Amino acid sequence: xxxxxxxxxxxxxxPAGGQASGFARVECQRGxxxxxxxxxxxxxxPVRALLCGDVQTGAVLDLGLMHPMGGxxxxxxxxxxxxxxxxxxxALATDWPEAKxxxxxxxxxxxxxxLWQMQEVVERYxxxxxxxxxxxPVEVAEKQPxxxxxxxxxxxxx
Numbered sequence: 001x002x003x004x005x006x007x008x009x010x011x012x013x014x015p016a017g018g019q020a021s022g023f024a025r026v027e028c029q030r031g032x033x034x035x036x037x038x039x040x041x042x043x044x045x046p047v048r049a050l051l052c053g054d055v056q057t058g059a060v061l062d063l064g065l066m067h068p069m070g071g072x073x074x075x076x077x078x079x080x081x082x083x084x085x086x087x088x089x090x091a092l093a094t095d096w097p098e099a100k101x102x103x104x105x106x107x108x109x110x111x112x113x114x115l116w117q118m119q120e121v122v123e124r125y126x127x128x129x130x131x132x133x134x135x136x137p138v139e140v141a142e143k144q145p146x147x148x149x150x151x152x153x154x155x156x157x158x
Contacts, residue, residue, distance in 0.1 A: 005029070006024065006028075006029045007026075007027070007028045007029070008026070008027045008029070009025070009026045009107075010023060010024070010025055010026075010105075011023060011025075011026065011090055011105035011106070012105055013037075013039060013090070013092065013103040013104065013105040013106065014103065014105060015041075015102070015103060016101040016102060016103065016104055016115065016119070017101075017102075018102065019041045019043070020028055020039060020040070020041040020042055020072075020092075020095060020102050020103050021039070021041055021103070022038050022039030022040060022092070022103055022106075023037075023038055024036065024037045024038070024090055025113075029042075031082065032080055032081065032082065033081050033082075034077070034078065034079045034080070034081070035063065035076075035077070035078050035081060035090075036075070036076070036077045037049055037063075037066070037075065037076045037077075037090070037092070038073075038074075038075045039066065039071070039073070039074055039075075039092060039102075039103060040071065040072060040073040040074075041072055042066070042068040042072045042073070042074055043068070043072065043094075043102075044068055044072060044104065045068075045093060045094060045095070046065045046067055046094075046095040046134065047052050047065065047066045047067075047068065047074060047092050047093065047094060047095065047102060048062065048063075048064070048065055048066070048092070048093055048094070048095045048096075048126065048130070049062075049063035049065075049066055049076050049090070049091075049092055050062055050063065050066060050090070050091045050092075050093065050122065050125065051063060051087040051089075051090055051091075051107075052087065052088055052089045052090075052091055052113075052118060052121050052122070053086055053087050053088060053113075054088070055088075055112070055113040055117045055118075055120075055121060055123055056085065058121050058124055058125070059086075059087075060121065060125045060157040061081075061087065062125075062130060063076060063078050063081075064076060064078070064132065065095060065132055066092070071080075076137075082102065082107075084120075087107055088106070088107060088108065088111065088112050088113055089102070089104055089105065089106055089107060089111070089113065089118055090104065090105045090107060091104045091118060091121075091122055092104070093122045093126065095126065095130075095133055095134070096126045096127075096128065096129045096130065096133045096134075097129070099123050099126035099127070100120055101118060101119045104118055
């Protein structure tokens with residue numbers, strides 16, 4: 001009978017600033033995994049969950065959006081994920097257009113990147129909207145634009 005190794009890991013999510021907190025549970029077997037993320041103290045806007053890999057390559061696996069409910073709590077569960085990519089950190093950040101790292105947790109005991117490098121990877125990835133991001137805010141001009149000089153009537157003198 002063939003044995004397959006089953007691994008369950010808990011990740012403590014630390015605040016990058018502010019009062020947010022949370023944890024994640026990762027279960028892995030045969031290179032496929034399930035991740036459950038729970039966080040509280042989040043802002044009342046969408047939060048994107050990201051698995052970040054090597055800092056030099058900027059590899060990111062987007063897990064999707066978390067929508068905080070009452071008490072600014074949110075949860076996200078992803079199943080049948082390929083977890084063989086050598087990911088280093090789980091990061092929760094505000095979604096595009098104002099990407100800000102909120103929470104992070106190391107996937108390995110020996111971290112290979114610093115907090116500011118992680119913030120740069122998150123900002124670089126969220127510099128453009130993802131497929132499920134909210135549309136860009138539209139700014140409406142408060143006053144009517146002035147007429148162009150070309151629109152003025154010509155003056156005829158007699």
